[in-house]
Amino acid sequence: MSTDATTGLAAERHQRIRDLLRGQRVARVDELSEVLKVSPATIRRDLEELERHGVLQRVHGGAVASEGTPEEPLFDDKTSIAASEKEAIAEAALPFLGPRDTIYLDGGSTVLALARRLQCFPQLTVVTNSLRVAHAFSGTGPRVILAGGELRRLSQTFVGPLSRHVLASTNFAVAFVGTVGLSFADGLTTTDPAEAFTKELAIAHAQRVVLLSDSAKFGKTSLARFATASDLDVLITDRRAPAAELAQFRNADVQVIAV
Amino acid sequence: MSTDATTGLAAERHQRIRDLLRGQRVARVDELSEVLKVSPATIRRDLEELERHGVLQRVHGGAVASEGTPEEPLFDDKTSIAASEKEAIAEAALPFLGPRDTIYLDGGSTVLALARRLQCFPQLTVVTNSLRVAHAFSGTGPRVILAGGELRRLSQTFVGPLSRHVLASTNFAVAFVGTVGLSFADGLTTTDPAEAFTKELAIAHAQRVVLLSDSAKFGKTSLARFATASDLDVLITDRRAPAAELAQFRNADVQVIAV
DNA sequence: GACGAACATGCATGATGTTGCTCGTTTTTG
DNA sequence: CAAAAACGAGCAACATCATGCATGTTCGTC
Numbered sequence: 001m002s003t004d005a006t007t008g009l010a011a012e013r014h015q016r017i018r019d020l021l022r023g024q025r026v027a028r029v030d031e032l033s034e035v036l037k038v039s040p041a042t043i044r045r046d047l048e049e050l051e052r053h054g055v056l057q058r059v060h061g062g063a064v065a066s067e068g069t070p071e072e073p074l075f076d077d078k079t080s081i082a083a084s085e086k087e088a089i090a091e092a093a094l095p096f097l098g099p100r101d102t103i104y105l106d107g108g109s110t111v112l113a114l115a116r117r118l119q120c121f122p123q124l125t126v127v128t129n130s131l132r133v134a135h136a137f138s139g140t141g142p143r144v145i146l147a148g149g150e151l152r153r154l155s156q157t158f159v160g161p162l163s164r165h166v167l168a169s170t171n172f173a174v175a176f177v178g179t180v181g182l183s184f185a186d187g188l189t190t191t192d193p194a195e196a197f198t199k200e201l202a203i204a205h206a207q208r209v210v211l212l213s214d215s216a217k218f219g220k221t222s223l224a225r226f227a228t229a230s231d232l233d234v235l236i237t238d239r240r241a242p243a244a245e246l247a248q249f250r251n252a253d254v255q256v257i258a259v
Numbered sequence: 260m261s262t263d264a265t266t267g268l269a270a271e272r273h274q275r276i277r278d279l280l281r282g283q284r285v286a287r288v289d290e291l292s293e294v295l296k297v298s299p300a301t302i303r304r305d306l307e308e309l310e311r312h313g314v315l316q317r318v319h320g321g322a323v324a325s326e327g328t329p330e331e332p333l334f335d336d337k338t339s340i341a342a343s344e345k346e347a348i349a350e351a352a353l354p355f356l357g358p359r360d361t362i363y364l365d366g367g368s369t370v371l372a373l374a375r376r377l378q379c380f381p382q383l384t385v386v387t388n389s390l391r392v393a394h395a396f397s398g399t400g401p402r403v404i405l406a407g408g409e410l411r412r413l414s415q416t417f418v419g420p421l422s423r424h425v426l427a428s429t430n431f432a433v434a435f436v437g438t439v440g441l442s443f444a445d446g447l448t449t450t451d452p453a454e455a456f457t458k459e460l461a462i463a464h465a466q467r468v469v470l471l472s473d474s475a476k477f478g479k480t481s482l483a484r485f486a487t488a489s490d491l492d493v494l495i496t497d498r499r500a501p502a503a504e505l506a507q508f509r510n511a512d513v514q515v516i517a518v
Numbered sequence: 519g520a521c522g523a524a525c526a527t528g529c530a531t532g533a534t535g536t537t538g539c540t541c542g543t544t545t546t547t548g
Numbered sequence: 549c550a551a552a553a554a555c556g557a558g559c560a561a562c563a564t565c566a567t568g569c570a571t572g573t574t575c576g577t578c
Contacts, residue, residue: 064271148404148424319544
């Protein structure tokens with residue numbers, strides 16, 4: 001038992017380095033070495049690996065956060081649940097947009113995972129009502145247009161009647177939306193009527209609608225419906241989605257992708 | 260922060276030089292040497308490298324910012340100059356709002372300092388076009404309504420014609436605004452016409468207009484005017500503001516507070 | 519329960535990068 | 549035209565880095 005308290009698991013260190021770098025945009029090797037109670041050599045190896053992942057850039061004496069990393073973390077709620085499925089779903093959504101399109105990005109963690117992949121598309125125009133999407137693009141990335149509205153803290157989105165005006169005067173090639181509940185019979189549902197109102201508007205102004213939803217949403221029905229199965233053009237989910245449901249969507253002319 | 264006198268990290272120095280050059284468009288070598296606490300030789304090497312990256316152009320005795328770099332100081336509260344003045348100005352603005360008011364908060368670091376003081380007013384309604392303000396209230400605080408629009412990264416605000424709709428359908432008891440340039444003769448000016456457009460709208464829908472501006476803004480005039488002295492009801496600044504200017508504002512029936 | 523492979527960590531060493539100083543040259547200023 | 553300031557190049561001192569090797573731990577396997 002050489003180390004007290006936390007027997008520094010490498011992944012845990014990496015996470016702490018990311019957190020520290022998010023707060024203060026630069027960090028020195030010996031500073032990290034002291035805080036994390038490991039040798040400078042280990043820190044360098046960590047930085048080397050994190051640089052390969054694009055999280056940071058090494059400089060002599062330490063490292064700086066990569067461009068585009070937000071300065072302060074927004075509280076991470078459910079982004080870690082089913083993270084790998086969400087990432088795979090987001091990856092599968094990429095072929096549905098072109099580099100110069102105008103698209104709509106909804107709130108929700110799966111859509112946020114998609115947004116993170118769009119930082120390298122500067123010619124894209126993103127319309128969104130999500131604070132977290134806007135924040136993800138605050139440093140660099142596509143052109144961002146935010147629909148106004150009242151902040152709903154639970155979902156970190158701007159919703160309600162005030163969002164009507166901006167959404168009414170914009171049109172999108174594709175809308176990428178998430179949902180709380182999803183079934184063929186009851187359609188797509190969410191917990192808040194104001195949120196449903198805004199989603200409905202976005203869908204109405206999109207030429208194509210792509211739903212990103214992990215399999216856990218299937219069979220759930222929430223309070224407010226914002227779309228029916230026939231509104232969808234594409235449904236992207238993971239392999240654990242119930243086959244019977246998927247078949248129904250396919251029959252309704254929805255392109256179904258299960259990653 | 261354990262930052263003791265900043266033991267180096269070249270990248271950090273480079274960033275600070277860029278920040279300084281954005282505010283004041285020229286910088287002298289020995290001035291930088293004193294501020295950053297390194298030898299003039301090191302400063303010269305830094306300038307040499309930054310010139311290769313096109314950030315600045317060297318001249319005898321120092322360097323000037325390259326063409327195309329915006330003259331607006333970078334939105335960065337950590338390194339921002341006159342942080343204590345900004346805090347004092349924000350504090351002095353508090354008496355101008357009631358706990359149940361609907362108010363407008365502009366972009367800009369001084370207004371952001373005010374926003375941070377409003378987290379304990381849950382019955383307040385805040386209308387804003389600032390991503391940073393929305394982010395400050397993302398966890399808790401007043402009711403937040405965001406005006407839509409296109410993200411302007413430099414100021415981290417949403418501006419332009421799309422902001423018209425929401426602002427046109429809301430009214431505020433007080434609007435707290437910042438500025439880039441300020442003089443009695445030329446009025447209040449900012450660098451971006453789209454930003455000016457949005458500020459102008461907010462001012463038009465406010466019963467009272469309170470300007471928060473540190474003394475460094477006096478005498479500067481930027482591209483786009485968004486208000487004249489007669490639009491102001493209150494001007495809050497710090498003690499180093501030029502007395503002659505302040506007197507003119509007082510004569511125009513503006514309540515002037517110098518903290 | 520014991521053994522061995524795989525891995526992570528820490529230390530030592532030669533290599534590389536950075537900094538501040540000196541000195542001769544160039545530029546500005548009066 | 550001369551004095552003063554600023555500049556660039558080279559050098560020594562120092563910090564940081566990458567690599568190889570030894571140690572300790574965690575598994576899996578028998």
